[in-house]
Amino acid sequence: MSQTLLGLVSHYSPSRQERAACLWLTEHMRSLGYDRAFIDAAGNAVGVLGNGPRQVVLLGHIDTVPGELPVRVEDGVLYGRGAVDAKGPLACFTDAVARVGAVEGWQWVVIGAVDEERDSLGARFAAGQYHPDYAVIGEPNRWERVALGYKGSAGAHLTVRRRQVHSASGEQTACEAAVAAWLAVQAWVETFNIGKTRAFDKIMLSLQGMESGGDGLEQWARLKLGARLPPDLAPQEWYRRLVEIAAGAEIQEAGYAVPAWACEKNSALVRAFLSAIRAQGGAPSFVYKTGTADLNVVAPAWGCPALVYGPGDSALDHTPDECVSLAEFEKAVAVLAAAFQGIAEKG
Template sequence: MAHETLIGLVSQYSPSGLEQKAAEWLTERMQSLGYSHSFIDGAGNAVGIMGDGPRQVVLLGHIDTVPGNIPVKVNEGVLFGRGAVDAKGPLACFTDAVSQLGEVEGWQFVVIGAVDEERNSCGARFAVTKYRPEFTVIGEPNHWNRVALGYKGVAWSEITVRRSQTHSAGILRTASEALVKTWLAVQEFAGKYNQDKPRVFDQILLTLRGLQSGEDDFWQWATLQLDTRLPPGISPEEWYTWLKEVCGDAEVERKGFAVPAHVCDKNTPLVRAFLSSIRAQGGTPAFVYKTGTADLNTVMPTWQCPALVYGPGDSTLDHTLDEQVSLEEYEQAVQVLVGALTKLSA
């Protein structure tokens, strides 16, 4: 059945932490498509390998999604379902394209459906130690005729203000009031940094993820959770140093895994192969730079090879109730990838 890989994979609901059934389904699908071998690795990633040549291309997608099971259906050539966009569409595209390409003498193509990308990227952190690709393609939705060359870095933190108990009619600030002042100071700092940077990709982007407060007999406290998207040129270490200075006596605690921004080189055989293949499919190629973060940021500091991000779908639908991908666009993306890998490995 046409689009069986895409529809089948999207039908396997797999929010982060519950990817096993989807990984089992995908590795079985890879086997049926003629992969040299497929397996589930030590992190739970679904892996398919085509060929055994010394020159390696890794196509790294992710098999997990955010929570929220959306009924899977096809209506007028459009597939609806959780992960249709982010990012089972790109992962299925990788799977089908490599199957169509088949074995190429001197090359090995590794398709990975990584777990946990929507949380701490445990799957990509495991995979980065297992492969040394000559070229890397990361699977994220950016439409069939575009390639993404940059993703912002990310640093999560928790900021806490503590104050001794005070009467509500007193003149001293409560912990909650002090935390608000701290948050405004962080916003002001980012605003000053951003004021001469018109491109959003080059700005510090702050997202307030949560607020909590509490007290006991002698103390009160207030905490906020902060998600910071970092532009090129600001490392997570530098950001945490600045944040502690801005926050004064507030406690700043790092959370999760911070990664720097990554920008791919435009002038590589990989990029040229994709641009040529998009044109061959009748498209006008374009570059995009994303304000989010992807497994690109996790693996490239180690792999340090030519890379780009590719996949069908509209990224504005990521994580929404309306995730959908056109089956026509999906097929266009598969053919672009087949053409690009054919040109790359010629």
């Protein structure tokens, strides 16, 4: 069994508590023969192998959602927080690069990014530090699949204010106005989605929180909205639409918004992965995800061929049942190693 996978999953590292896991990973990378391994200014664990002018960056994330789970191996399956999302893919990257080793003319950079489950601070830092020829992002999508797209994300606080009135006045309350604004936004989204068959092309709207209050002179109601955005709707356009739809409400951006991103399908990187999957006896396929990943952060900045790859069933993300098949993990390591060798050989 991979000591990288077991070691990473055994180091509980929810967002903002990743340092112990990063220290372990960098030390382990050195033991695997990496030329350099260090923790960067953002707290990311970074391993570098090779010193050629051409560079491949493999960006996984080392943080997890909260909720520590017992780590155990049972019937060829590793259970534990992060086994799927996304220490499995990160461990694959680490082991595959060690297996390939130094290749003349190339440099492999493996990054265990911090804070992906919150604000992607690690990926935002890395985006300005590297200029790779190819990029692979680590997320679970099964070993036979390559993910080529992730939806954008934009959070917002919608606040309505009304003057304080007697409950018998018949005037609209702030809470009633907030509900009306929510229904208007919901109706607009439903109209936008008409005729779109793929979930990747639709807006996915969610109401994530609500609160209200007052000071005796003014009453207010606030809704926390989340939206997963398709490629043809940028976050700033979404915010502009919210202002129009919820006329009179205050719209405040919440968190870091990122646009959707779809990778080039016919690239040397994609072809190398398809060939490597077939060589392992798999039938490769593509997937476009309804979630958001660090791909959305780094791909626009790096502007190079990219894709998302990693073992594991993403349906287990963030659940108490996180686990990954050790056989699938080994298949994924073999695919990654063969893909990197293929890229290096073809230049």
